[in-house]
Amino acid sequence: QVQLVESGGGLVQAGGSLRLSCSASGPTFSRYAMGWFRQAPGKEREFVAAITWGGSSAYYTDSVKGRFTISRDNTKNTVYLQMNSLKPEDTAVYYCAAGWPGDFRSETDFASWGQGTQVTVSS
Numbered sequence: 001q002v003q004l005v006e007s008g009g010g011l012v013q014a015g016g017s018l019r020l021s022c023s024a025s026g027p028t029f030s031r032y033a034m035g036w037f038r039q040a041p042g043k044e045r046e047f048v049a050a051i052t053w054g055g056s057s058a059y060y061t062d063s064v065k066g067r068f069t070i071s072r073d074n075t076k077n078t079v080y081l082q083m084n085s086l087k088p089e090d091t092a093v094y095y096c097a098a099g100w101p102g103d104f105r106s107e108t109d110f111a112s113w114g115q116g117t118q119v120t121v122s123s
Contacts, residue, residue, distance in 0.1 A: 001112045002026045004096045009117030012086055016121070020081040022096030022114060030054075030074040033100060036081045037107055038092035038119075045095065049081060050104035059104045063089075086121045093118050 003025040012018055022034070035050035049070040050059045058070050067086075072079040079096060093116040101109030 002029060002032060002098045004098060004112055004114035006094065006096045006114045006117040009094060009119045011120045011122065014086060014088055014121055014123050016086050017082070017084045018086065018119060020083065020094055020096075020117060020119070022079045022081075024077045024079075024098065026077075029077040029098075031100075032098040032112075033104065034070075034072060034079040035097045035099075035101070035104060035107075035110055036070060036079075037095045037097060038090075039095070039116075040089075040092040043092075045107055047105040047107065048094070050101070051079065061105070083119070086119075088121045088123045091119060091121050 006022050008020040036048040037045050038048050039045040051070045055072050067084050069082040095116045096114040097110035098112040099110035103109050
């Protein structure tokens with residue numbers, strides 16, 4: 001399985017931006033679809049965004065559409081999540097995931113997970 005390490009989290013004011021990165025080990029990164037999920041305190045982990053192996057298609061949960069952008073650079077084995085116009089309700093631990101999902105919004109369809117990076121948005 002691919003090993004994943006997230007970075008780029010931090011504390012930001014509402015309306016600000018952050019870019020999360022997820023670096024993958026192994027030569028087969030380009031074969032995986034990649035996803036971002038998040039878990040807020042006291043809540044279940046939820047889907048945020050996903051991108052196909054070649055980057056031709058991307059999927060977003062409704063609450064982040066128009067604000068977040070997922071992208072990938074297969075030459076760098078890295079997937080990104082650009083987050084703009086951040087809101088306090090975006091506060092969560094953000095997880096990167098890799099797999100061959102039948103349902104891109106289902107966390108059970110992703111086989112490999114990173115440890116997560118904390119994003120805190122202050123009001």
